[in-house]
Amino acid sequence: MFKIVHREEMSDGTVILNEIEALKIARKAKPGQFVILKANETGERIPLTMAETDPEKGTITIIYQVVGKSTALFKTLQVGDGYQDVIGPLGKPTHIQKLGKVVCVGGGTGIAVLHPITRALKEVGNHVICIIGARSKDLLILEDRMKAASHELLVCTDDGSYGHHGFVTDVLKEVLEREKIDQVVAIGPVPMMKFVSKMTKEYNVRTLVSLNPIMVDGTGMCGGCRVTVGGQTKFACVDGPEFDGHQVDYDELMLRLQAYCEDEKQCYEEFCIMDS
Numbered sequence: 001m002f003k004i005v006h007r008e009e010m011s012d013g014t015v016i017l018n019e020i021e022a023l024k025i026a027r028k029a030k031p032g033q034f035v036i037l038k039a040n041e042t043g044e045r046i047p048l049t050m051a052e053t054d055p056e057k058g059t060i061t062i063i064y065q066v067v068g069k070s071t072a073l074f075k076t077l078q079v080g081d082g083y084q085d086v087i088g089p090l091g092k093p094t095h096i097q098k099l100g101k102v103v104c105v106g107g108g109t110g111i112a113v114l115h116p117i118t119r120a121l122k123e124v125g126n127h128v129i130c131i132i133g134a135r136s137k138d139l140l141i142l143e144d145r146m147k148a149a150s151h152e153l154l155v156c157t158d159d160g161s162y163g164h165h166g167f168v169t170d171v172l173k174e175v176l177e178r179e180k181i182d183q184v185v186a187i188g189p190v191p192m193m194k195f196v197s198k199m200t201k202e203y204n205v206r207t208l209v210s211l212n213p214i215m216v217d218g219t220g221m222c223g224g225c226r227v228t229v230g231g232q233t234k235f236a237c238v239d240g241p242e243f244d245g246h247q248v249d250y251d252e253l254m255l256r257l258q259a260y261c262e263d264e265k266q267c268y269e270e271f272c273i274m275d276s
Contacts, residue, residue: 107188
């Protein structure tokens with residue numbers, strides 16, 4: 001059992017932070033890598049990119065949003081409880097190097113994935129500008145940590161309840177107009193990554209995105225996580241999860257992510273009825 005040693009409810013309880021005992025993973029994991037978790041014997045395998053690792057304590061931190069049956073089941077786990085399985089680290093780590101000026105763009109729970117990458121880019125000597133966004137102030141996460149991990153933090157909300165009123169792309173455009181940027185890292189909802197990549201392509205700025213397709217085994221065997229990048233089929237679990245944002249077929253990715261929406265909704269509703 002992989003015990004939960006710390007737990008926080010964020011965004012009105014819809015986003016949950018778990019710090020989990022996983023000594024071997026914590027000692028080997030690097031920014032950008034993910035783990036696959038299973039709550040119990042009959043649970044679903046859920047891939048989540050690590051938001052934090054602590055090799056000394058032997059813990060990893062994940063942050064997830066409750067959107068279906070499996071994440072609703074995860075939410076029932078309290079401090080002292082544990083996940084039956086946590087497998088990792090999986091995927092290729094982010095290639096961290098000194099490039100100059102880097103913009104890190106995060107949306108929703110993608111901010112959690114972006115945090116260790118942002119911090120690592122700053123630690124190697126890059127000047128890091130961070131742009132984070134959410135639908136409203138209540139849904140914004142990790143603002144203080146992202147501020148500490150970057151040189152400049154810009155915040156926006158779709159409804160204008162906090163920071164800039166608008167999308168992260170609005171703020172990104174202002175940054176690209178005012179100074180030369182050497183790289184952009186964008187992690188969040190697929191439409192956000194699509195439009196960030198579309199914009200940075202116009203400015204000829206290299207862009208990395210982290211993809212979240214449907215995944216089963218996480219080792220490249222099932223093919224469930226296949227994505228099209230530069231006209232070629234790639235497996236996000238072993239070839240990624242990070243890819244050149246200018247080469248990703250986002251429309252195909254969105255279609256594949258919607259394939260089981262009705263089934264997911266039904267399972268979630270049945271679980272909520274049983275749990276109530």
